[in-house]
């Protein structure tokens with residue numbers, strides 16, 4: 001039997017494919033653009049859109065008994081097709097927002113979306129595991145162009161502290177939940193191993209790259225004015241609420257160790273793995 005990985009060309013999915021192959025699993029990957037997937041040899045790549053049932057024919061699910069669910073908009077179409085065609089077990093990429101641990105999460109864009117994705121699976125499937133990561137280290141790539149160009153990073157709430165998680169740790173947790181029965185029926189919060197202020201995060205990136213990164217604290221109103229054209233308002237609000245709250249209540253690490261048996265990767269390791277993204281080229 002194969003494991004079907006959706007979102008397989010993404011940050012989490014790509015490492016999940018590699019991890020599953022290394023652990024000896026048969027892997028099929030779903031992509032809207034299979035010819036451009038660039039996945040390793042040994043993976044069968046099939047075409048399909050998670051939100052479009054017409055693209056999810058029997059060839060996608062033949063011989064598949066478990067699947068990793070990437071939380072695309074409209075993924076209910078995929079879950080319905082998968083369960084109808086005999087996929088019996090799912091690991092879902094959700095978000096810590098869906099746990100509604102904080103007031104800011106209730107009704108946030110992320111909570112509403114990921115709660116709906118979780119329900120799409122738990123209402124249809126008997127066997128599932130939900131992964132609820134907090135903020136991805138990959139979000140820091142939004143600073144990559146400033147760092148590449150030498151422009152100062154302009155950011156609010158520099159003293160707020162978050163625990164960004166490496167996408168490889170999410171992928172390895174996903175692999176574990178797909179291969180072992182230990183986490184069935186559970187929703188697992190996951191973060192990086194260290195709670196770091198935003199100023200510390202910039203310092204770690206600079207240290208790992210061997211450069212001084214100029215950093216300017218701006219007000220939330222200035223941030224809104226500077227980024228409002230590019231970031232939808234519900235996302236902007238979510239970010240500002242998160243940074244505001246974590247000034248006084250820093251993220252508490254929720255280590256992946258409980259799932260993977262290994263310590264989570266540090267932010268310095270994440271920067272080393274993304275060096276090329278931050279350096280001119």
Ligand SMILES: NC(=O)c1ccc[n+]([C@@H]2O[C@H](COP(=O)([O-])OP(=O)(O)OC[C@H]3O[C@@H](n4cnc5c(N)ncnc54)[C@H](OP(=O)(O)O)[C@@H]3O)[C@@H](O)[C@H]2O)c1
Nearest residue numbers: 007009010011012031032049050051071072095134135136
């Ligand atoms: N950023 C955070 O802090 C955070 C925190 C918690 C949870 N999350 C969740 O994690 C997700 C990001 O994960 P990631 O970084 O691995 O994603 P990513 O790098 O953006 O990749 C997403 C992949 O999903 C595939 N995809 C998207 N829509 C699809 C569709 N309709 N049908 C088929 N495939 C589709 C795309 O593959 P193809 O183009 O090949 O089809 C794409 O490569 C977010 O969207 C969010 O739901 C994020």
